[in-house]
Amino acid sequence: xxxxxxxxxxxxxxxxxxxxxxxxxxxxxxxxxxxxxxxxxxxxxxxxxxxxxxxxxxxxxxxxxxxxxxxxxxxxxxxxxxxxxxxxxxxxxxxxxxxxxxxxxxxxxxxxxxxxx
Amino acid sequence: xxxxxxxxxxxxxxxxxxxxxxxxxxxxxxxxxxxxxxxxxxxxxxxxxxxxxxxxxxxxxxxxxxxxxxxxxxxxxxxxxxxxxxxxxxxxxxxxxxxxxxxxxxxxxxxxxx
Numbered sequence: 001x002x003x004x005x006x007x008x009x010x011x012x013x014x015x016x017x018x019x020x021x022x023x024x025x026x027x028x029x030x031x032x033x034x035x036x037x038x039x040x041x042x043x044x045x046x047x048x049x050x051x052x053x054x055x056x057x058x059x060x061x062x063x064x065x066x067x068x069x070x071x072x073x074x075x076x077x078x079x080x081x082x083x084x085x086x087x088x089x090x091x092x093x094x095x096x097x098x099x100x101x102x103x104x105x106x107x108x109x110x111x112x113x114x115x116x117x
Numbered sequence: 118x119x120x121x122x123x124x125x126x127x128x129x130x131x132x133x134x135x136x137x138x139x140x141x142x143x144x145x146x147x148x149x150x151x152x153x154x155x156x157x158x159x160x161x162x163x164x165x166x167x168x169x170x171x172x173x174x175x176x177x178x179x180x181x182x183x184x185x186x187x188x189x190x191x192x193x194x195x196x197x198x199x200x201x202x203x204x205x206x207x208x209x210x211x212x213x214x215x216x217x218x219x220x221x222x223x224x225x226x227x228x229x230x231x
Contacts, residue, residue, distance in 0.1 A: 035220075045160075045168065045211055045222040063219040064118075097167055102215045103158035105179070107167035 002026035002106060004098045009111030016088050020111050022081040022098030030054065030076040032101055036083050038094035039110075046094075050102070051081070065091075088115045119143050119214050123223035129231040136199040138226045140212035145193055148216070156216035159188055159197045162225075163208045171210075172197065204230065 008020040022034070033056070036048040049062035051072045060072045071084040081098055093115045100106040120143040130136040140157075148154040155175035160168040170179050172188040175195055185200045199206055207230060212223040 044225045045162075045213075047218070047220045047222070050218070061218045102220065103170055103173050103213060104160075104168070105170045105173075107169070110167055 004100065004106055004108035006096065006098050006108045006111035009096065009113050011114045011116065012088055013117055014088060014090055014115055016115070017084070017086045018088065018113060019085070020083040020096055020098075020113070022083075022108060024079040024081065024098075024100070027100070027106075029074075029079040034072075034074060034081045035099045035102065035104060036070075036072065036081075037097045037099055037104065037107075038092075039097070040091075040094045043094075048083070048096070085113070088113075090115050118219055119146065119217060119221050121212050121214055121221050121223040123210075123212055123226050125226060126224070127227040127229070129229045130199075130202045131231045132204065133201050134231075136202050136206070136228055138197045138210050138212075138228070140190075140195045140197070140223050142193045142195070142214055146214040146216035147192075155190070155195075156214060157190070157195055158213045158215065159186075160211045160213065160222075161206075161208045162211065168211065199228075202228075202230070 005023045012018045033052050035050040038046050051060045069087045073082045095110040097110045098108040122141045124139045146156045157175045159172040161171050162168040171182050176188045187198050189196050209225045209227050211225050
């Protein structure tokens, strides 16, 4: 089955760190650009960043609100995508979705991150 | 950043009637090599679910998307039309440009049954 499954969400204090994981299956992960998109409770969608495939240099780009605090990495041998989040702020509270390609043609169910003291 | 502005914010339409959602980009999202390929998409998000890609390239439906959904537009103005509203179409609809990062979304349009 073609799917993405996020894990690692939870409650973290402001200033803390958290790493989300995304397990991909059913498609050639190494051929895909991968993204993270987030959605604050009751709000709209916000692109967080992406990582290109290794063939394209595996370079990353980020939205301004998270640049310098978030890192995206991938392990093609394990079909895994990661989002390392540091210096978390209350405004980072959101459901975080792992998605495939641009436009985003496959979405996971999401991992909820709550940043609160 | 390219700003995407949707209208209206919410919409109530009777079953079987046409629903129209608009989206305007702050600059062109046309990929110029063939003058027809817009880096523009529509998504549908039902309550409690992740978004689902409906349309890419402004007018190309994804596999499995009912043909009552259609996308159109040019320049900086785009439209999603549902020709005959069904109960399962109740959702929030988002537009997105993927011409340049950050790949920005519209604020969403909530579609309900009248």
